[in-house]
Amino acid sequence: MRQLIDREASLLGFQHVRVASVGEQTPRIDAFDRWLGAGHHGEMHYLPKRRDERADVRLRLQDARSAVVLALEHHHRAPPDPGGLTGQVARYAWGRDYHNLVGKRLRKLQRRLREQDVPNWGGVDTAPILERAWAEAAGLGFSGKNCLQILPAHGSWMFLAVLFVEAELQPDTPLGDHCGSCRRCLDICPTGAFVGPRTLDARRCIAYWTIETRGVIPVSMRPGIGRWAFGCDACQEVCPHNVSAPDGDEDDLLPRNAWLDLPWLLESDDDAILARFQGTPIRRPGADALRRNACIVLGNLGDTAAVPVLRSTVERASPLVVEHARWALERLGG
Numbered sequence: 063m064r065q066l067i068d069r070e071a072s073l074l075g076f077q078h079v080r081v082a083s084v085g086e087q088t089p090r091i092d093a094f095d096r097w098l099g100a101g102h103h104g105e106m107h108y109l110p111k112r113r114d115e116r117a118d119v120r121l122r123l124q125d126a127r128s129a130v131v132l133a134l135e136h137h138h139r140a141p142p143d144p145g146g147l148t149g150q151v152a153r154y155a156w157g158r159d160y161h162n163l164v165g166k167r168l169r170k171l172q173r174r175l176r177e178q179d180v181p182n183w184g185g186v187d188t189a190p191i192l193e194r195a196w197a198e199a200a201g202l203g204f205s206g207k208n209c210l211q212i213l214p215a216h217g218s219w220m221f222l223a224v225l226f227v228e229a230e231l232q233p234d235t236p237l238g239d240h241c242g243s244c245r246r247c248l249d250i251c252p253t254g255a256f257v258g259p260r261t262l263d264a265r266r267c268i269a270y271w272t273i274e275t276r277g278v279i280p281v282s283m284r285p286g287i288g289r290w291a292f293g294c295d296a297c298q299e300v301c302p303h304n305v306s307a308p309d310g311d312e313d314d315l316l317p318r319n320a321w322l323d324l325p326w327l328l329e330s331d332d333d334a335i336l337a338r339f340q341g342t343p344i345r346r347p348g349a350d351a352l353r354r355n356a357c358i359v360l361g362n363l364g365d366t367a368a369v370p371v372l373r374s375t376v377e378r379a380s381p382l383v384v385e386h387a388r389w390a391l392e393r394l395g396g
Contacts, residue, residue, distance in 0.1 A: 063231060064231050067171075071130075076167070080200035081130055081131070082129045082196055082199035082233050088116060088195060089192070091195070098110050101265075104264040104270055116191060123183040126183070127228055127229060130227060131222065132225065133223075134163075134310075135310045136220065137307040138309050138310060147365060149356060150290050152293025154293070155319060155343040155344050164223050165186050168184060172225065180228065181228045183226050184224050194210070200236070201235050202234075204237045214237070217304035217305075245259070247297035247300060247301055252296060254286075268290050268294035269294045272294070272351075273347055281389065284361065284386075287358050291356060292355065322356070325371045332349040350383055354382055357383060357387045357390045358390065360394075361386075361393035368390070369391065376391070
């Protein structure tokens with residue numbers, strides 16, 4: 063069975079496959095509960111809502127015996143900085159939406175296994191699965207101090223999926239910690255989002271505010287956002303394990319959206335914005351939240367060339383965007 067899974071996963075483009083045994087509860091569920099109890103999830107209410115399914119996968123697959131963890135690498139070298147009034151995008155969103163890309167391949171693997179009479183259930187991070195906890199248990203990398211899964215010699219630029227099967231497979235060996243005394247990721251965070259090693263307070267995370275939220279971003283957070291218009295890679299860019307990360311070979315993940323034209327975002331209507339980013343993660347916050355992010359970055363860039371478009375935005379945008387445009391204008395003296 064393991065040979066079948068390895069072969070089919072490879073044919074589908076997954077570079078890494080590891081296995082963990084399914085026990086009475088999900089690995090690291092206690093840490094997840096403490097994180098929720100501290101309120102570190104912010105407004106991501108979907109996380110505690112399906113907590114029990116995350117804690118016990120047998121609620122979804124009664125006789126689950128093994129967790130098959132799969133990874134698809136997405137690293138690509140950053141294209142040249144275009145300068146001007148542009149904002150940065152986190153690497154995972156440079157290409158096609160991984161939920162569609164990885165999810166489609168996972169479903170093909172599931173169908174192949176069912177053809178062999180192997181019941182299974184799984185998903186990517188939209189499913190109630192603690193995918194990084196299972197990856198660590200399976201030896202597919204280790205949990206870094208930046209809360210991301212790191213595979214030595216490959217880094218943290220990976221999309222994960224987990225497939226639970228009723229077959230009893232030989233588990234792989236966990237790697238253990240490879241961070242040592244390094245704390246570059248903790249120290250580089252522009253907004254101090256790390257409460258400690260492996261503990262992130264989402265309420266201080268740039269990715270949380272620019273992707274997960276739809277409302278007003280606290281004034282105290284805005285300067286730290288810097289040039290990040292969608293997500294943030296600061297804690298990954300300084301990780302020593304990412305220095306020699308190999309480039310992926312997926313055309314769908316090429317860096318087509320590494321930089322955003324901020325004036326274009328403010329001047330375009332909803333339909334144009336959503337059409338421009340069709341099939342990419344950048345659609346997730348919605349058009350108005352993207353405009354909100356654009357205003358913050360323009361305020362942080364310090365370039366007075368942004369004043370005219372911000373003034374125009376104040377005259378016609380939604381109250382949410384206007385509030386952030388006014389803040390940016392104040393920063394620019396406009």
